[in-house]
Amino acid sequence: MEITDVRKYITENEERFLNELISLLKIPSVSADSAYDKDTQRCAEHVKQSLLDVGVDMAEICQTDGHPIVYAEKMIDPAKPTILVYGHYDVQPADPVELWSSAPFDPEIRDGKIFARGSADDKGQFYMHVKAFEMMNKMDALPCNVKFMIEGEEEVGSSNLGHFVKANKEKLKADVIVISDTSIIDNDTPSITVGLRGLSYVEVEVTGPSKDLHSGVYGGAVDNPVNVLCEMIASLKDENGSITVDGFYDKVEIVSAEDRAMMAEAPFDLNDYMKALDVDAVRPEAGYSAREGTSIRPSLDVNGIWGGYIGEGAKTVLPSKAYAKISMRLVPHQEPDEITALFDAHFRKIAPKSVKINVTAHHGGEPVVIPTDNPGYQAASLAMEKTFGKRPIPERGGGSIPIVALFEKELGLKSILMGFGLDSDDIHSPDEHYGIFNYLKGIETIPFFHKYFAELSAK
Amino acid sequence: MEITDVRKYITENEERFLNELISLLKIPSVSADSAYDKDTQRCAEHVKQSLLDVGVDMAEICQTDGHPIVYAEKMIDPAKPTILVYGHYDVQPADPVELWSSAPFDPEIRDGKIFARGSADDKGQFYMHVKAFEMMNKMDALPCNVKFMIEGEEEVGSSNLGHFVKANKEKLKADVIVISDTSIIDNDTPSITVGLRGLSYVEVEVTGPSKDLHSGVYGGAVDNPVNVLCEMIASLKDENGSITVDGFYDKVEIVSAEDRAMMAEAPFDLNDYMKALDVDAVRPEAGYSAREGTSIRPSLDVNGIWGGYIGEGAKTVLPSKAYAKISMRLVPHQEPDEITALFDAHFRKIAPKSVKINVTAHHGGEPVVIPTDNPGYQAASLAMEKTFGKRPIPERGGGSIPIVALFEKELGLKSILMGFGLDSDDIHSPDEHYGIFNYLKGIETIPFFHKYFAELSAK
Numbered sequence: 001m002e003i004t005d006v007r008k009y010i011t012e013n014e015e016r017f018l019n020e021l022i023s024l025l026k027i028p029s030v031s032a033d034s035a036y037d038k039d040t041q042r043c044a045e046h047v048k049q050s051l052l053d054v055g056v057d058m059a060e061i062c063q064t065d066g067h068p069i070v071y072a073e074k075m076i077d078p079a080k081p082t083i084l085v086y087g088h089y090d091v092q093p094a095d096p097v098e099l100w101s102s103a104p105f106d107p108e109i110r111d112g113k114i115f116a117r118g119s120a121d122d123k124g125q126f127y128m129h130v131k132a133f134e135m136m137n138k139m140d141a142l143p144c145n146v147k148f149m150i151e152g153e154e155e156v157g158s159s160n161l162g163h164f165v166k167a168n169k170e171k172l173k174a175d176v177i178v179i180s181d182t183s184i185i186d187n188d189t190p191s192i193t194v195g196l197r198g199l200s201y202v203e204v205e206v207t208g209p210s211k212d213l214h215s216g217v218y219g220g221a222v223d224n225p226v227n228v229l230c231e232m233i234a235s236l237k238d239e240n241g242s243i244t245v246d247g248f249y250d251k252v253e254i255v256s257a258e259d260r261a262m263m264a265e266a267p268f269d270l271n272d273y274m275k276a277l278d279v280d281a282v283r284p285e286a287g288y289s290a291r292e293g294t295s296i297r298p299s300l301d302v303n304g305i306w307g308g309y310i311g312e313g314a315k316t317v318l319p320s321k322a323y324a325k326i327s328m329r330l331v332p333h334q335e336p337d338e339i340t341a342l343f344d345a346h347f348r349k350i351a352p353k354s355v356k357i358n359v360t361a362h363h364g365g366e367p368v369v370i371p372t373d374n375p376g377y378q379a380a381s382l383a384m385e386k387t388f389g390k391r392p393i394p395e396r397g398g399g400s401i402p403i404v405a406l407f408e409k410e411l412g413l414k415s416i417l418m419g420f421g422l423d424s425d426d427i428h429s430p431d432e433h434y435g436i437f438n439y440l441k442g443i444e445t446i447p448f449f450h451k452y453f454a455e456l457s458a459k
Numbered sequence: 460m461e462i463t464d465v466r467k468y469i470t471e472n473e474e475r476f477l478n479e480l481i482s483l484l485k486i487p488s489v490s491a492d493s494a495y496d497k498d499t500q501r502c503a504e505h506v507k508q509s510l511l512d513v514g515v516d517m518a519e520i521c522q523t524d525g526h527p528i529v530y531a532e533k534m535i536d537p538a539k540p541t542i543l544v545y546g547h548y549d550v551q552p553a554d555p556v557e558l559w560s561s562a563p564f565d566p567e568i569r570d571g572k573i574f575a576r577g578s579a580d581d582k583g584q585f586y587m588h589v590k591a592f593e594m595m596n597k598m599d600a601l602p603c604n605v606k607f608m609i610e611g612e613e614e615v616g617s618s619n620l621g622h623f624v625k626a627n628k629e630k631l632k633a634d635v636i637v638i639s640d641t642s643i644i645d646n647d648t649p650s651i652t653v654g655l656r657g658l659s660y661v662e663v664e665v666t667g668p669s670k671d672l673h674s675g676v677y678g679g680a681v682d683n684p685v686n687v688l689c690e691m692i693a694s695l696k697d698e699n700g701s702i703t704v705d706g707f708y709d710k711v712e713i714v715s716a717e718d719r720a721m722m723a724e725a726p727f728d729l730n731d732y733m734k735a736l737d738v739d740a741v742r743p744e745a746g747y748s749a750r751e752g753t754s755i756r757p758s759l760d761v762n763g764i765w766g767g768y769i770g771e772g773a774k775t776v777l778p779s780k781a782y783a784k785i786s787m788r789l790v791p792h793q794e795p796d797e798i799t800a801l802f803d804a805h806f807r808k809i810a811p812k813s814v815k816i817n818v819t820a821h822h823g824g825e826p827v828v829i830p831t832d833n834p835g836y837q838a839a840s841l842a843m844e845k846t847f848g849k850r851p852i853p854e855r856g857g858g859s860i861p862i863v864a865l866f867e868k869e870l871g872l873k874s875i876l877m878g879f880g881l882d883s884d885d886i887h888s889p890d891e892h893y894g895i896f897n898y899l900k901g902i903e904t905i906p907f908f909h910k911y912f913a914e915l916s917a918k
Contacts, residue, residue, distance in 0.1 A: 032770070032771060032772035032773070032774065033770065033771060033772070034771070092774060093768070093770060093774060095768065095770060096671070099670070099671075156772055156773065157773070183676075197675060199675070199775070201773050201775070203773075208738060209736040209737060209738055210736060210737035210738075211558070211736075211885065211888050211889060211890070212555075212558075212885075212887065212888040212889060213736070213887070213888060214858060214886050214887040214888070215758075215760045215762060215786060215788070215887075216656060216658070216788055216856075216857045216858030216859050217642075217753065217856070217857045217858055217882055217886075218736075218753060218857070219753065219758035219759075219760045219786075219788050219857065220743060220744065220752035220753045220754075220756055220757070220758030220788065220857065221741045221742070221743045221749035221750070221752040221753045222736060222738065222741055222742075222749075223738070223740070223741065223742045224760045224761060226692075226760075226761035226762075226763075226764050226783075227692065227693075227696070227759075227760065227761050229689070229764075230688070230689040230690075230692040230693045230761065230764070231689075231692075231693040233685075233686065233689035233690075233693075234686075234689045234690040234692075234693035234694070235693070237686070277668040277669060277670075277672070277677075277681060278668060278669035279667060279668055279669075279681065279682070279813055279814075280812050280813065281682070281811065281812035281813040282680045282681055282682065282813065283680070283681075283682045283811065283813050284679060284680045285679065290680035290681075291680070293679035293680040294676065294677060294678065294679045294680045295679075297679055298679070299674075299678040299679030300678075300686075301674045301678045301683045301685075301686065301777050302683060302685035302686050302689065302766075302767065303674060303685075303767050303768055303773070303774060303775060303776050303777070303778070304685075304766065304767035304768040304769045304774070304776070304778075305685050305688075305689070305764055305765065305766050305767060305769070305781065306764065306765045306766075306769040307761075307763065307764050307765075308761060308762050308763035308764060308784070309552070309554065309762055309763040309784060310763045310764070310765040310782075310784075311491070311492065311552060311554060312491060312492060312493075313491035313492070313552075313615055313821070314491070314615065314616070314660045314662075314762070314784060314786070314821040314822065315491065315551060315552060315554075315762055315763070315784075315887065316658070316660070316762060316786055316858075316859075316887060317762050317763070317887050317888070318760050318762070319762070319763070322764065323769075324685075325767070325768065325769075325773060325774075327674060327678075327773070327775055329674070329675055329678050329679065352740065352742065353739050353740040354738055354739065354740040354741065354742050355738075362772070362773040363773065397675075397676075398675045398676045398677070398678065398679065399673060399675030399676055399775075400675050400775075423676055426670065427673050427676075428671065428672070428673040428674075428774065428775060428776050429670050429671040429672060429673070429776070430670060430671060431670070
């Protein structure tokens with residue numbers, strides 16, 4: 001398979017590739033919100049049909065206790081290596097919808113980008129593998145067996161995937177897993193993610209008086225749970241931006257000065273970064289750069305807060321309850337369950353006697369580091385070098401793909417994080433988009449990943 | 460007029476008095492929410508008709524730039540003293556509606572109490588004056604001229620009342636103002652409010668990045684406006700519970716040890732207080748009792764906070780904006796406009812460089828102290844002593860009735876705060892209620908206020 005043939009096929013089919021992705025993006029498969037359950041199911045069926053259309057041997061919808069998993073495979077020869085493609089067809093909620101320039105589930109192409117919820121995360125990215133497979137299959141140039149596992153619960157913690165993987169180890173047997181759900185540095189600077197932060201996500205409830213009170217009558221004596229929650233959240237970081245949860249840093253990996261120096265060589269302009277976000281300052285942990293703060297160091301963010309009167313005008317209420325969703329990004333070798341337990345204990349400990357505390361754990365995920373000295377990484381690196389004309393930079397990412405640790409544990413397989421998005425794609429935000437360049441570049445690169453992986457595995 | 464006649468009239472008309480109040484409470488006159496504007500207008504018309512029905516000389520709806528004011532009068536003799544009754548027919552929003560045991564605008568009587576939004580604040584209380592007037596008029600026993608001014612914007616800061624009062628000084632000419640919008644200590648312990656805290660109410664907006672971000676990709680470098688807002692709010696009070704806004708205490712009245720000792724004699728059981736609110740501790744400013752914290756000392760409360768994802772499940776967003784509604788209760792001689800300006804300056808000063816701040820002022824109100832050595836207070840005290848059988852205790856209240864300062868300034872009149880509610884009436888909260896005992900006791904007491912005021916004014 002020559003790159004000229006690949007590029008010709010893409011050029012000839014570009015419009016159809018885009019239209020097919022747009023059809024997929026029109027389905028509001030929001031896994032977090034049960035109001036969309038029918039759409040999420042419909043999306044799974046759509047994905048299954050897309051796979052059957054491109055010539056897999058079999059495709060099926062595997063029911064779980066939550067949203068279903070789509071599985072498909074094409075076995076060309078049991079003696080050849082097998083690539084397992086993982087992706088997810090579910091998407092983040094679209095709120096706040098009013099901040100979108102076009103409707104989140106009515107995709108629009110502007111400035112060479114497809115704007116829609118899920119365009120980059122992850123429909124546009126996993127669908128590249130479907131289209132690359134179509135091309136290889138049409139050209140009769142499949143060098144490896146291929147399996148697809150496209151789930152519908154990644155955005156809500158993949159809570160049923162573990163059970164599925166454990167119960168289907170034989171079916172999922174493969175030599176490598178490839179996942180496109182990450183970013184490159186920029187369209188001229190390819191990179192491959194070799195580290196991911198883990199996640200501990202909790203929801204806290206602070207209860208003061210048993211009912212809402214008049215702030216004039218009670219204010220100044222009765223502790224206000226919103227004020228208390230603010231005090232408690234504020235105390236979770238010290239003046240250096242370090243997290244104060246007892247024991248939080250005990251297992252944090254210390255990255256060597258050499259490694260930090262190497263990472264610092266990746267192109268990064270702090271002024272451009274701040275300008276793109278419209279902020280006048282960043283505030284990483286003292287002693288670390290912004291880039292390090294989002295990769296080799298853990299973080300703590302309030303993802304949502306609410307309490308009291310939030311309508312129009314003024315209401316002089318001293319509310320009964322206040323709530324927050326708080327997540328912590330973890331680095332090797334922090335354990336999400338342990339961190340959640342440490343947070344829970346710490347949060348209860350720091351609460352004043354005037355309030356009652358409830359902490360609920362949402363999903364978590366373990367941090368991962370991916371070695372570069374294996375056929376999977378090497379194949380991805382060669383494939384990107386082939387299509388971008390530049391060797392990709394190995395990079396640590398800030399986000400979490402909790403299933404990478406799961407795959408390693410249950411299937412004994414490394415995951416290769418060969419994503420084609422950009423950090424500026426506004427995933428999880430209004431106006432999420434995916435560059436047409438990136439979409440087509442992924443379709444162009446993936447066949448070479450298969451080719452090099454077959455060659456390197458044969459050695 | 461003998462108390463036996465008054466009591467007989469009330470007994471004979473009790474059921475009708477209740478049904479009429481229930482009709483009034485069914486009108487959702489929520490002034491803060493423009494969705495209810497038609498109901499608020501309808502409520503004004505209902506109040507006007509109620510006044511015409513009880514025999515005033517004239518009643519009219521006075522349009523303002525906001526909700527209208529209902530004015531009515533009965534002049535029996537220009538030589539006799541004139542009592543101006545102030546009240547408000549507008550009510551607080553009913554949110555959170557799901558916490559009400561019965562619908563907020565479908566009044567229900569349970570355990571001798573009327574449950575409905577506005578039952579105590581202030582429909583049930585101003586309507587006592589309408590029914591007391593009916594009784595005095597029917598018995599041909601009106602000792603004073605009576606004027607009614609019932610407004611529709613008290614819960615949103617009475618922003619158009621000032622203009623109305625200034626433009627109608629002649630019409631509103633009176634010898635005293637009586638307002639029933641406060642509480643007694645308990646049904647066996649009458650009290651009259653002789654002090655009210657003022658109010659400064661602001662809404663703050665903290666903007667971090669120009670759009671919502673993925674907390675994995677950006678968390679640890681980009682300052683999160685929710686975390687920042689929490690830090691800023693937490694810093695507004697020190698470890699003693701004192702407010703840290705620069706200059707905040709400069710004009711605070713220092714109450715003498717004697718006055719504090721006298722106030723401490725009013726019946727108050729901290730354990731009962733905490734038990735009723737279901738809290739294990741209170742947290743007044745260091746050096747002050749709970750009772751003092753809500754009366755002679757200023758306070759600061761977050762009345763509402765919101766930002767980020769507040770729906771079902773988990774969303775790993777680093778939000779662009781966070782908001783809070785913050786109010787400060789003021790004591791003599793703090794000035795609301797000055798305090799709002801001090802807050803604004805302080806809040807901007809403490810903001811880190813990573814965020815942008817916006818502060819909007821809502822309505823404010825001046826703190827007041829009412830002297831007890833005047834015919835108005837004395838008449839109220841004698842009237843309560845007559846009907847309760849006990850001399851009422853002069854008490855400082857924690858809430859705000861900003862118009863008291865306005866009336867003093869524009870009309871040169873003292874307001875007598877002769878309310879019949881209880882602090883436990885859940886005004887501004889779900890399940891607001893007003894005791895039938897309190898409603899009828901008010902109707903019983905008011906005619907004696909008129910009687911004694913006429914007698915004392917004649918001296």
